[in-house]
Amino acid sequence: MQLTGAQIVVECLKEQGVDTVFGYPGGTILNVYDALYQHSEEIRHILTSHEQGAAHAADGYARATGKVGVCLATSGPGATNLVTGIATAYMDSVPMVAITCNVNLPLLGKDSFQEVDIAGVTMPITKHGYIVKDVSILADTLRRAFSIARSGRPGPVLVDITKDVTANIWEYERKMPEPVTTVCKYTGEDIKRAVELIKKAQKPYIYVGGGAVISGAFREVRELSGRIDAPVCDTLMGKGVMDGHSEYYTGMIGMHGTKASNFGVNDCDLLIALGARFSDRVVGNASRFASGAKVLHIDIDAAEINKNIHSDASVVGDLKEILEKINAELPRLEHPEWISHIKELKEKYPLNYDPNGLSCPYIMEEIDRITKGEAVITTDVGQHQMWAAQYYKYSEPRTFLSSGGLGTMGYGLGACIGAKTGRPDKVCINIAGDGCFRMNMNELATASRYEIPIIQVVINNHVLGMVRQWQTLFYGKRYSQTVLNDSVDFCMVAKGLGCEAIRVTKREEAADAIQWAVDLKKPVVIECVIPEDDKVFPMVPAGAPISEAFDATDLENNG
Secondary structure: OEEEHHHHHHHHHHHOOOOEEEEOOOHHHHHHHHHHHOOOOOOEEEEOOOHHHHHHHHHHHHHHHOOOEEEEEOOOHHHHOOHHHHHHHHHOOOOEEEEEEEOOHHHOOOOOOOOOOHHHHOHHHOOEEEEEOOHHHHHHHHHHHHHHHHOOOOOEEEEEEEHHHHHOEEEOOOOOOOOOOOOOOOOHHHHHHHHHHHHHOOOEEEEEOHHHHHOOOHHHHHHHHHHHOOOEEEOHHHOOOOOOOOOOEEEEOOOOOOHHHHHHHHHOOEEEEEOOOOOHHHHEOHHHOOOOOEEEEEEOOHHHOOOOOOOOEEEEOOHHHHHHHHHHHOOOOOOHHHHHHHHHHHHHOOOOOOOOOOOHHHHHHHHHHHHOOOOEEEEOOOHHHHHHHHHOOOOOOOOEEOOOOOOOOOOHHHHHHHHHHHOOOOOEEEEEEHHHHHHHHHHHHHHHHOOOOOEEEEEEOOEOHHHHHHHHHHOOOOOOOOEOOOOOOHHHHHHHOOOEEEEEOOHHHHHHHHHHHHHHOOOEEEEEEOOOOOOOOOEOOOOOEHHHOEOHHHHHHOO
């Protein structure tokens, strides 16, 4: 049938099973929005307050559901406002398709009003980018974009369409999306080598990254841990793959990881890295990371093998598929002395915080208790992010959504809206510091407009907490531009944007406020006022080996 390019865009979205898009209209994308208007019963459009919010919402939707997230923007500043969200998705391997529209083809390259080469701008932060100048290739381009976004190591794809293409007519024929196939890059010898390494190890340790979430391999990871009697640590992106209540689980690894995980990895003789990329925040000093251990690295992206840490063996491919094969070849193994040592580390070095007064760790524990560990937690970036990772016990994947690679302040609120849109059955809570909340708090208007019942917790210490922590420890307490002690009233802001709000200043007020917000089923802001000098511990100084993790007690003992 003969359709306009804009109608083809909508039909292709329907082909791909897209039920929700996030965006902001403008001149060059008006034809697409007009076509969306005709299909509002099939595709829900969420009008965000800012295009960056749309990108973060599409990201949160994708992470929470496993589907491809979709965001829309017009040309020029509309398109460039997506850039931070696209980069966030790229760094964390999130499947997203960003559709932008540009000026008419004859106006390209002439510095026309609101013209920008968005495909060029985003080239380093997308898996692929297209600019569509011919309506005859529009449908196939969109189909390829979705296929690329979700296949292999997922990531964002940009499709920029000139406005005249959205108006031109072409023959459209519906096609069902092809199933995602993973090219087998490993051999039987790779599997055999991995199995032999695991059999020989006396002190194996499993290190889980975001790839285990993406591949849906959490059951296989848990089976491997039990089968070979091995402890498990995770990265920020790997939360929920291992049940946080498991006796094998030792917590996060890295700069703010537990001492049990950091010291345990330092003591192991085989480190099994599953869907992880050995980022600098995990390994610290690379030359002294797990220096006494062999490394078995399993990842879908061959480029990650030997990039940051040398591996003694590797298997490249889909993690779930590979672990199924490895588990089938492994006998039951026992390492009682090793497990006893790890248990001693966990008992000797538990996470702890000051039990007096209101603190973010206490708030996270109360959220965990009240939601029974079943909420989707999104975060911004900073101290609150680390506390949320440390003190909430994630028991399933896709329940902790955070900007790990790019570290994007302002990510969480949009992501929470996207997560709740995709998972309406879940309680969705964003944890943000007051500094992060200022960046995108306008998205509260989005939540109230659509009556999306998200809970926004603002951990307000009136400072940029993580930066202040570094200034305290390493910069002689010179607090340059990190004090936010002004007259901004977040509860009034929230109410002005159509949300409910409550302020918590005492420990005994926290539980009732959280329960009220959960029961209300409306967009709510809980402002929690905590001391300005609360710190995240343990901590590893940048560039130091993770075996040198320290906490408040160590600081006191060392003067």
